[in-house]
Amino acid sequence: MPHLQFEVSEPLADDAVDGFIERVTGLFAEHMDTGTGHVAVTVRDDAGVALGRAAADEPVAVLNADVRAGRTADQRRALAADCIAALADRLGVPPANCYVVYTEHPGADFHLDEGPLDAWDAGEDETGAL
Known part of the structure; x- marks a missing residue:
C-alpha cells in the first residue's frame, strides 16, 4: 500500500486538493504498474515547509513516497516527474520548488484489513497483491 504524503506550504482549495489526489493516484497506478485500490494519499497544506x-x-x-520495493529507477523517476508537473499545474508550486523522497519497504510492511500485501509484481490487480 503506497502512501504518498504531500506537504505544501500554501493553503489550498478543497476542490483543487480533490482533483490533485485523483490525478496522483492515477499516476501512481500507471507508472508503478498496479491498481488504485490500495493507494493512500495525504495532502497537508499551509504547512511549515521550506526548501x-x-x-x-x-x-x-x-x-514523501513510501512504496513497496521492486520498482525500477525509471519508474520512480517517471512518477516523480509527473507528480512535480501535477504540483505545478494543479497546485501552483514551481517545479524547482518540489522535492520527492522515496522510502522502499517489503510488501509485508503494508497492511489493509484483509492482511499484508505481497511483494510487488508487475501488472498486479486493483487490490495491490493481497
Whole structure:
C-alpha cells in the first residue's frame, strides 16, 4: 500500500486538493504498474515547509513516497516527474520548488484489513497483491 504524503506550504482549495489526489493516484497506478485500490494519499497544506533553494515567499512542496520495493529507477523517476508537473499545474508550486523522497519497504510492511500485501509484481490487480 503506497502512501504518498504531500506537504505544501500554501493553503489550498478543497476542490483543487480533490482533483490533485485523483490525478496522483492515477499516476501512481500507471507508472508503478498496479491498481488504485490500495493507494493512500495525504495532502497537508499551509504547512511549515521550506526548501533551501526556494525563496521564503515562494510555494514549496515535498512528497514523501513510501512504496513497496521492486520498482525500477525509471519508474520512480517517471512518477516523480509527473507528480512535480501535477504540483505545478494543479497546485501552483514551481517545479524547482518540489522535492520527492522515496522510502522502499517489503510488501509485508503494508497492511489493509484483509492482511499484508505481497511483494510487488508487475501488472498486479486493483487490490495491490493481497
